[in-house]
Amino acid sequence: MNKLTIIGSGNIGFSLAKGLVSTGYYRPEEIVLTRRSIAALEEERSLGFGTSSNNKEAIQGAEIIVLSVLPQQIKKVMEEISGSLSKGQLVVSVASGVSCQDVKAILGEDCTVVRAMPNTAIAIGQSMTCIATDNAPADAIAKVERIFESVGSVVVINEDLMTSATALCACGIAFFLRAIRAASQGGVEIGFHAHDALKMAVQTAKGAADLLLQTNNHPESEIDKVTSPKGCTIAGLNEMEHNGFSSAFIKGIKLSALKAGGLYNE
């Protein structure tokens, strides 16, 4: 019997499966991944995962079913598997903008549903995952927490904050990646070859994040240590702020959150 069926082996579904195997939480044969076309699951098969293009069959015997298709695709998937779920199966949805109630409206009011919002760093065990539910029992939440803790950090939040979590953490990884790219582009302009500039920008970003993680300090208190009076750091920082750096980041996060909330009914 497989323990976990992931419906939708795309960016997040496949990354989740690989992350859970690389940390030893599951063995590949305990996970079944589905897509509409079995031919598209060749890589999954080569890694030892179970594969299927039949969602109804794939959920049979699964302890946990992860819905990892796009918000625009999830209604069709839920209608397909509705009626084939067994009592006691736990449904975890990672779809943005799809509430527990949206899921239960199709899968049944007695279905146990937990939402999870990971990010793509799940593939290397470094996800920031937010978890929420409307009324799943504590043991179901704890089970989902354990799974996602094996592939990163977890925060349990109120369901009404899930679209905010989507913007800050799931979309957020793209925002920080773009910031790293911008830094490396600046580095090229001031004299470094592209590969060196990128390596320097990446390690500097990692150092900044680790400083905060390990000290629990506020970013501004770490910034104060870098900004010598009349120095070059404050000159650069202020130039960025005059050009709207913080404002652009904040506005981007707000727009992402707004968009995330409307994806299901688009």
Ligand SMILES: NC(=O)C1=CN([C@@H]2O[C@H](COP(=O)(O)OP(=O)(O)OC[C@H]3O[C@@H](n4cnc5c(N)ncnc54)[C@H](O)[C@@H]3O)[C@@H](O)[C@H]2O)C=CC1
């Ligand atoms: N990509 C990301 O960083 C994150 C995505 N999410 C959410 O996760 C969900 C999946 O996103 P991605 O993995 O990026 O999308 P994706 O498009 O890469 O993956 C979706 C997968 O579902 C498959 N699929 C579509 N219809 C299917 C069906 N009827 N049966 C089986 N498989 C089917 C597609 O072939 C595809 O492989 C979305 O709802 C998204 O909002 C959540 C957190 C982060």
Ligand SMILES: O=C(O)[C@@H]1CCC=N1
């Ligand atoms: O862009 C998106 O809609 C998905 C959801 C969160 C991250 N990627």
